[in-house]
Amino acid sequence: MKIVIADDHAVVRSGFSMIINFQNDMEVVDTAADGMEAYQKVAQHEPDVLLLDLSMPPGESGLIATGRIHEDFPSTKILILTMHDDDEYLFHVLKNGAAGYILKNAPDQELIAAIRTVKNNGTYISPKMTNSLVREFIKNGEANQDDRLEILSKRELEILPLVAKGYGNKEIAEMLYISVKTVEAHKAKIMEKLNLKSKPELVEYALKKKLLEF
Structure with missing residues (x-):
């Protein structure tokens, strides 16, 4: 499967590329430093999965890019890769087309499993976020206004x-x-x-x- 990684840190892009390219059935075909470049790379390669960071200053953030990319390239599955274990970020990106949400400190095996899950039309939520997700829905039925x-x-x-x-x-x-x-x-x-x-x-x-x- 073809994968694009979007993150503003070159060392992060390189690190995750090594992990993914080690898999026999995965290849990182390109990388991007912000949401705008991620959009261009998706248009160019039509990857199966886009790993997208949420915060990529000073460029366009993943929060903004998620909706645009999902709308124009629905066949590319968006897996949010972030340090933010924030319920509101989770709700926002899922509502705007992301297929998964995983934390950057997750084990390598979890990242690979998440990629396979979203590629196969599933939804992957980091286990650390699952409890808060359930509590939020039980409490309000949906993300509530602040x-x-x-x-x-x-x-x-x-x-x-x-x-x-x-x-x-x-x-x-x-x-x-x-x-x-x-x-x-x-x-x-x-x-x-x-x-x-x-x-x-x-x-x-x-x-x-x-x-x-x-």
């Missing part, structure tokens, strides 16, 4: 998705007919209320909460 959103003002809820989409302060000010200083003040309040430290964190938060659909 209560912290309730503390944002109406204006802050307008600004947050615009920031996440990449609009600058001046563009947002013109769109909402407010001053640039007002936009900056609201952005600071949003970061403080949601306990976010950087713009990438804000973008990932907006993606997980589906705020880009606003």
